[in-house]
Amino acid sequence: MTTAQRTPVDYTALAAAADEKAKKFQHAKGKLTARERIELLCDEGSFVEHGRFFGGDPAAGFLGSAVATGFGTVGGRPVAVYSQDFSVRGGTLGKVEGEKITDLIERAVQQGVPCFALLDSGGARIQEGVGGLSMYGRIFRASCRASGFIPQISLILGPCAGGAVYSPAMTDFVIMTRENAHMFVTGPDVVRAVTGEEISLDDLGGAEMHNSVSGVAHYLAEDEEDAIDYARSLLDYLPQNCNDEQACYAYTATPEDVESAMGVGDIIPDDPRMPYDVVEVIEALVDHGEFVEVQEHWAKSIVIGFACIEGRPVGVVANQPMHNAGTLDVEASEKAARFVRCCDAFGLPVITLVDVPGYLPGAEQERAGIIRRGAKVIYAYGNATVPMITVITRKSYGGAYIVMGSKGIGADYAYAWPRAEIAVMGADGAVNILNRRDIAAAPEEERVDVARKLADDYTAENINPNFSVETGELDGIVQPIDTRDTIAAALRALRTKHRDLNRFKFHSNGPL
Structure with a gap:
């Protein structure tokens, strides 16, 4: 008796047909497909997909699961990527999708490479009931284990609702597109049914709201290409994992760099009450004026972001006098705290530029928990083990002086400009x-x-820096023209600063 022969399956043709179906479905909505997004993120031809047809049901018209997973390279560096496919069952998450995502994150940890999540999903697959829901728990656990060890970057490129929102919320950076991205625990219909409140999708969980009001998102992208470009830019400043050597880019000072550094003192007015844009100060001090700002639209009295000094990536924290005179409030404290923790987790030196009149006073701040939430920035600086360099440019008063990277809280080097005002109060x-x-x-x-x-x-x-110098709280007075050279010299001196490398990771980078 002969064994029946199965008809060979042309998987290449099936994949091509699925891609065409996805393009028609997604392009009609003004969105890219899951695999087009991967192609934009990864270097050309570098992505190797895992289990393309795993979970497929050809009889039902599904040629694979609702997520594409695999490894590729970004700028020549290996990365893990998963991209939800809204053209397959609305991108919903079931057992197969959960297994693929969890397996990818765990393999990213084993290989010590960053993990990118490209999210566009209708949430948990209702048909699978609790089985589908439970997969979120496994994804959360895998992400928590990866946190602080490998960089995790989430791009919200469509809907992200219910329990699914907590997966990107636990990653290091959340990027949302202006038009199509939405994040909410409960949608407008549920809100209306439970509370009677009428609210639009954008007002409830749109990209602008999460970038400017909630602080959930770190970048407001104009479109998917912009979102992916920003994600690639972030990776330029981050290591493969917390134990990896920091990047070092070839750098030669240009005449423009020298001119900017020499003119930094002209940006800041002599009058301590006059505002100025601290981003201009940062750009004058860093390589080629290139500064990648993070959370630009939220907690605007503090500025955070990445740059390079002599080719080496650093994190920058700076008070922003353009907003509330650069005071610290509950949101600014949390924004600075999480960023310092992120830099410390991944070994990036922290440069702090201080021009702060104090904490924002008032009953509203006290009731919002300024004591509890303001303490987070203290915890972040106080526990940091990376090189920390602080420059007081104009003023630093009271408790805000202590928490903004002072020597007392752990800065390796602290300096002030000659006219800096340092005191308990004004x-x-x-x-x-x-x-x-x-x-x-x-x-x-x-x-x-x-x-x-x-x-x-x-x-x-x-109110001058002399007393702080005499008591050892400052390492010196520097002229504005010498600020960049002073920071660069301090970074060189701290290049061999010892950190405890015997642990698996320094700490998690959970949301503070």
């Missing part, structure tokens, strides 16, 4: 406490002038 507040009797004793018509004279005297005697 002159006006100080004389109102120290000299209130003298002011009250003056004739009423002279009290304003007396208070101003006392404030000027207090400023001349107490």
Whole structure:
């Protein structure tokens, strides 16, 4: 008796047919397909997919699962990528999809390579019930184990709802496209049914909301190409894993670099009350003026992002006087804290540029938990083991002086510009406490002038960097023109700073 022969399957033809179906489906919505996104992210021809037809059901018209997974290279560096396919069952997640994603993250950890998630999904597959839901738990666990060891970058390129939102929320960076990306735990229909509130999809979980209000997202992309380009840019500053050597790019100072560094002092007004854009200061100090800002639209009184100094990547934290005078509030504290923790997890030195009048006062901040949430930035700086260099450019008062990378909290080197104001509080507040009797004793018509004279005297005697230098809280006074060279020299001196490399990783980079 002869064994029946199975008809050979032309998987190449099946794949081509599935790709055409996906293009018609996605392009009609103004979106790329799952595999087109991978092609944009990875170097040409480098992506090797795992299990293309795993989970497929040809009889039902599905030639594979709703997610593509595999490894490729970005800028020549190996990376892991998974991309949800909305053209297959709405990109929903079931047992097969969960297994593929979990396996990919675990393999990325084993190989010590960054992991990219390209998300576009209708959520858990209802037909599979709790079995599908449970896969989210396994993905969460895998992501938690990877956190702090390998960089994880999520791109939201379509809907991301329900429990699925917590997967990108636990990664290091979340990028959303302006038009098509949405993230929410419960959609508008559920909100309306439960609370009676009428709210649009964009107002509830759109990209602009998450970039400017909630702080969930780190970059607002104009389109998918912009999102992927930003993701590639982030990777340029991050290592393969926490134990990997930091990147070092060839760098030769250009005349423009020299001119910018020499003119940095002209950017900041002498009047401590006058605003300026600290991003211009950062761009004047870093290589070629290239600064990749993170969370640009949220907690605007603080600026964070990546740059290079003499070809070596660094993280930059800076107060932004253009918004609330650069004060620290609950959101700015959390923004700075998570970024410092991220830099510390992946071995990036932290450069802190300080121009801060203090914490934002008021009952609203106290009720919002400024004590609890403000402590997070203290925890981040206080536990950091990477090289940390701080420059006070104009002023630094009170508790904000301590938490913004002071030597007391762990900075390796701290400097100030000659006219920097460093004190427990500003002159006006100080004389109102120290000299209130003298002011009250003056004739009423002279009290304003007396208070101003006392404030000027207090400023001349107490609000300057000299006392901090004499007590060892500052390593020196630097002229603005020498700031870049001073930072570069300090970084060179700290290149061999010892960190405990005996552990699997330094710490997780969970949301703070």
